[in-house]
Amino acid sequence: MIEQDLISKVVSLEDYSQKKFDTIIKVENLFAYFGELKALDNISLSIPKNSVTAIIGPSGCGKSTFLRCLNKMHQEIGGTTEGKIYYNGIDIENIDPVILRRNIGMVFQKPNPFPTMSIINNVVAGLKYNGVRDKKLLNEIAEICLKKVGLWEEVKDNLNRSGASLSGGQQQRLCIARTLTVNPEVILMDEPTSALDPIATTKIEDLIYELKKDYTIIIVTHNMQQAARVSDYTAFFYMGRLIEFSDTKKIFTNPSNKQTEEYISGRFG
Amino acid sequence: MEENIKKYKRKLIFRKLKSFFIMNLSFISALIAIVPLAFIFYYTVSKGISHLNIDFFIAMPKPVGESGGGMANAIVGTLILVGLGGLIGLPIGIMAGIYLAEFGNNKFAFLLRFMTDVLSGVPSIVVGVVAYTLVVIPMKHFSALAGGVALAILMIPTVTRTTEEMIRLVPHSYREAGLGLGIPKWKTSFFIVLRTAWKGIATGILLALSRAAGETAPLLFTALGNRFWSTDIFQPIASLTVYIYDYARAPFEDWNQQAWTAALVLILFISLFSIAFRIITKSKYKTNQ
Numbered sequence: 001m002i003e004q005d006l007i008s009k010v011v012s013l014e015d016y017s018q019k020k021f022d023t024i025i026k027v028e029n030l031f032a033y034f035g036e037l038k039a040l041d042n043i044s045l046s047i048p049k050n051s052v053t054a055i056i057g058p059s060g061c062g063k064s065t066f067l068r069c070l071n072k073m074h075q076e077i078g079g080t081t082e083g084k085i086y087y088n089g090i091d092i093e094n095i096d097p098v099i100l101r102r103n104i105g106m107v108f109q110k111p112n113p114f115p116t117m118s119i120i121n122n123v124v125a126g127l128k129y130n131g132v133r134d135k136k137l138l139n140e141i142a143e144i145c146l147k148k149v150g151l152w153e154e155v156k157d158n159l160n161r162s163g164a165s166l167s168g169g170q171q172q173r174l175c176i177a178r179t180l181t182v183n184p185e186v187i188l189m190d191e192p193t194s195a196l197d198p199i200a201t202t203k204i205e206d207l208i209y210e211l212k213k214d215y216t217i218i219i220v221t222h223n224m225q226q227a228a229r230v231s232d233y234t235a236f237f238y239m240g241r242l243i244e245f246s247d248t249k250k251i252f253t254n255p256s257n258k259q260t261e262e263y264i265s266g267r268f269g
Numbered sequence: 270m271e272e273n274i275k276k277y278k279r280k281l282i283f284r285k286l287k288s289f290f291i292m293n294l295s296f297i298s299a300l301i302a303i304v305p306l307a308f309i310f311y312y313t314v315s316k317g318i319s320h321l322n323i324d325f326f327i328a329m330p331k332p333v334g335e336s337g338g339g340m341a342n343a344i345v346g347t348l349i350l351v352g353l354g355g356l357i358g359l360p361i362g363i364m365a366g367i368y369l370a371e372f373g374n375n376k377f378a379f380l381l382r383f384m385t386d387v388l389s390g391v392p393s394i395v396v397g398v399v400a401y402t403l404v405v406i407p408m409k410h411f412s413a414l415a416g417g418v419a420l421a422i423l424m425i426p427t428v429t430r431t432t433e434e435m436i437r438l439v440p441h442s443y444r445e446a447g448l449g450l451g452i453p454k455w456k457t458s459f460f461i462v463l464r465t466a467w468k469g470i471a472t473g474i475l476l477a478l479s480r481a482a483g484e485t486a487p488l489l490f491t492a493l494g495n496r497f498w499s500t501d502i503f504q505p506i507a508s509l510t511v512y513i514y515d516y517a518r519a520p521f522e523d524w525n526q527q528a529w530t531a532a533l534v535l536i537l538f539i540s541l542f543s544i545a546f547r548i549i550t551k552s553k554y555k556t557n558q
Contacts, residue, residue, distance in 0.1 A: 071449065073445065073448065073449065076445070076448060077441075078374075097448075098451050098452070098453050099451065100451075101448065101449055101450065101451040102450075102451030103451075105449065105450070105451075106445075106449035108442055108445065108446065108449070110442055112440070112442040112443055112445075112446045114443060114446070114447075114461055114464075114465065115443075115465055116464050116465050116467070117464075125447070125450065125452070125461070126450035126451060126452060129447075129450075129452040129453075129456045129457075129460055129461075130450075130451060130452060175446070178446075178450065179449070179450065182450055182451055
């Protein structure tokens with residue numbers, strides 16, 4: 001179902017380069033460093049709105065760093081960047097990190113519900129600590145977001161249990177619901193299924209497909225099948241450089257770069 | 270082949286012996302570690318129980334020569350002193366710990382950490398002298414406040430370092446989850462990280478308060494002691510530990526007995542307090558996943 005739809009939606013690279021789509025994030029000549037170490041080397045790309053963009057590449061190629069630059073999380077752990085990132089045309093240098101992160105949410109590799117909070121408090125944490133006090137409103141938003149991630153039926157009777165009591169897959173969906181509550185436009189996902197079993201992974205992938213209608217999703221993944229299944233566009237990173245960026249079908253069937261082809265076919269990485 | 274199996278079996282027996290030996294050695298060490306505690310309990314209970322009656326908690330000390338009486342003023346005095354110490358020391362210690370853990374990647378923090386460690390090694394009597402200079406001399410008389418300041422100085426390093434260590438133990442992913450939701454950094458530190466680390470910090474607080482309740486030396490020339498009822502923090506105040514010190518040295522049999530009872534009461538108080546504190550601060554959910 002997903003794949004069929006994906007094929008019907010295929011657009012050529014030319015269409016893309018002519019900017020027939022709204023660009024939500026535009027990266028220009030981005031360099032990122034950890035101290036002296038260069039993690040990203042001159043990355044330029046544009047992320048189209050309401051699409052899923054997958055970032056693939058071998059370990060240590062800068063995928064996660066790239067993702068973390070987009071919501072200024074890279075600077076949080078002492079990293080530095082050069083170059084420009086535009087979000088809806090605004091240089092993110094000029095956007096306060098707190099505001100930026102409400103617009104560009106993030107889901108992490110390991111499900112990380114807050115261990116000392118109940119399920120319901122986990123979901124609304126982002127709102128609560130941003131000043132929303134109205135209990136009724138919080139509960140309503142929590143229900144909407146839990147329904148969006150398909151967790152409502154599973155947890156509606158146990159909303160006061162610890163978030164950590166859920167299974168790994170449920171925890172990850174809880175974390176996605178938590179991200180949705182602050183109503184972001186973009187959701188960054190850093191290997192969201194790498195700690196999950198195949199069934200939980202399928203659920204998350206279906207969810208990504210659903211969320212695409214309302215959100216722009218950028219997903220880092222080690223799993224190339226996953227990239228092929230869920231994404232519209234794929235970027236291949238290698239050694240901190242962007243080797244190839246084009247629509248997913250092209251990358252996986254007819255990559256223009258030799259390195260991409262070798263990585264896709266499993267010859268290195 | 271036979272040879273190999275034999276060799277393997279011998280090895281296995283040797284391994285099991287080693288395991289048995291180490292396990293028992295650690296068990297015996299654990300036993301030895303609690304022996305002093307058992308002795309303390311045994312002596313204080315056996316010697317102190319005879320004078321432990323309701324009077325001890327509600328009556329005032331009797332004048333020299335008269336037997337009986339209690340230490341109501343000292344019990345209240347210890348509570349006030351520890352309360353004052355906590356009121357001053359805990360917020361400073363916790364905030365300093367948060368600073369060191371969350372923002373402490375600079376030279377100043379390194380220096381601060383080092384000085385906190387030095388402070389925790391300073392003898393308590395020296396801390397008493399400092400409080401004497403800082404509070405008693407300017408005020409021109411001994412006071413409960415001076416005692417509280419001395420106890421606070423003793424609490425700060427313990428609380429600071431436990432808070433820092435416990436916050437550092439909180440996985441970075443929780444901090445990032447908070448920041449990723451667009452929660453401001455200070456709110457993430459307070460409402461998410463601190464909350465996750467709270468159980469460990471509570472243990473540190475407990476330790477600091479218990480230790481403060483048992484301090485004598487820094488109180489000798491700050492809170493001084495008082496044979497009369499007083500809850501005024503600007504006046505000298507009685508405390509159980511100073512009473513133990515005075516009564517144990519006194520040449521009266523009855524006073525020596527009362528010193529044992531005071532020691533028993535102090536230990537009971539600290540134990541009860543520990544249990545109550547643990548129940549109160551018990552988290553609804555498990556902190557460790």
